[in-house]
Amino acid sequence: MKLVAYQYEGKAGYGVLSGDRIAAPGKDFLERYPDIRSVLDGGALPKLQEVVTSAPATLALADVELLPPLANPRKIFCVGLNYKSHVAETKRPDAEHPAIFVRFADSLIADGAPLRYPSGKSENFDFEGELAVVIGKGGSDIAEADAMAHIAGYACFNDATVRDWQRHTHQWTPGKNFPGTGAFGPALVTADEIADITQSVLTTRLNGAVMQQAPLSDLIFTLPVIISYLSTFTPLSPGDVIATGTPGGVGDRREPPLYMKPGDTVEVEISGIGLLKNTVKAL
Incomplete structure (x- = not known):
């Protein structure tokens, strides 16, 4: 997977990049794992892959402002x-x-x-x-x-x-x-x-x-x-x-x-x- 973090319509989000489009996880997943670091903390990369596999890649890369993949690393x-x-x-x-x-x-x-x-x-x-x-x-x-x-x-x-x-x-x-x-x-x-x-x-x-x-x-x-x-x-x-x-x-x-x-x-x-x-x- 290629994970990207971004700003879209005033809100921070993340998802999986495929070509020039992003598949973002749904609300339930985001509530539990609000950013990429929390996904890593929870050992949830396999879960994220499952979630986005069934999610449409609806967000265009050109429409978002990219953020660092991890804006909040511990070290x-x-x-x-x-x-x-x-x-x-x-x-x-x-x-x-x-x-x-x-x-x-x-x-x-x-x-x-x-x-x-x-x-x-x-x-x-x-x-x-x-x-x-x-x-x-x-x-x-x-x-x-x-x-x-x-x-x-x-x-x-x-x-x-x-x-x-x-x-x-x-x-x-x-x-x-x-x-x-x-x-x-x-x-x-x-x-x-x-x-x-x-x-x-x-x-x-x-x-x-x-x-x-x-x-x-x-x-x-x-x-x-x-x-x-x-x-x-x-x-x-x-x-x-x-x-x-x-x-x-x-x-x-x-x-x-x-x-x-x-x-x-x-x-x-x-x-x-x-x-x-x-x-x-x-x-």
């Missing part, structure tokens, strides 16, 4: 320096453990929403195309061998970064949490739709030109390693989001640097997952 983890091409361009040494930082939920935006340019605060606004993993089954001390069974699905992510603020200290949090800089979507593609996520290819484009491209098999720390590592120091919960890292080619490491500016359009595409598209705006 958003981000993995830094997780492709050898990106490690090489930053001239950093190899690491024994994944570099983990966090994003705040109120920094998230949906497909089609404006990426918020940090006017008056910085001109070093960079793109980072990534695969986002959404946890479906929580747990602690998850073994690597069991980790893939804890994934609900996948989405595209742009971990847009204010680089000079990222480098104020060795802690990256400020540069990663400006409002409206974490693009997430367009849909949550359930894990059963993807036979082997490592065969997907991630591509980031700026104004149509390819900036980043790498197969997900290039991840240094694989999804099982990341999930196991995170669950060792904090319990994972349904609806937690993990942005798994960006490949080489970021604007900050180009000669000369290439930063996003108002009017630019950035796309993050992952084969089998979808296309996330946002335009940079000074708001």
Whole structure:
């Protein structure tokens, strides 16, 4: 299934996307599971599939305003320096453990929403195309061998970064949490739709030109390693989001640097997952 959250006629809703139309669950289901996170919390993905299978896809995608698939994740983890091409361009040494930082939920935006340019605060606004993993089954001390069974699905992510603020200290949090800089979507593609996520290819484009491209098999720390590592120091919960890292080619490491500016359009595409598209705006 491809799950989308949206705003329609002033109300938030969600449903299953098929082509350019959305099948939404009925009132009884929505009362019990008011958003996608509650579906994951209740282990109700199979029930949702049953419900929408018999429901007409009456809502046109063009008529709704998309929201992030999960607007209310409990935790958003981000993995830094997780492709050898990106490690090489930053001239950093190899690491024994994944570099983990966090994003705040109120920094998230949906497909089609404006990426918020940090006017008056910085001109070093960079793109980072990534695969986002959404946890479906929580747990602690998850073994690597069991980790893939804890994934609900996948989405595209742009971990847009204010680089000079990222480098104020060795802690990256400020540069990663400006409002409206974490693009997430367009849909949550359930894990059963993807036979082997490592065969997907991630591509980031700026104004149509390819900036980043790498197969997900290039991840240094694989999804099982990341999930196991995170669950060792904090319990994972349904609806937690993990942005798994960006490949080489970021604007900050180009000669000369290439930063996003108002009017630019950035796309993050992952084969089998979808296309996330946002335009940079000074708001």
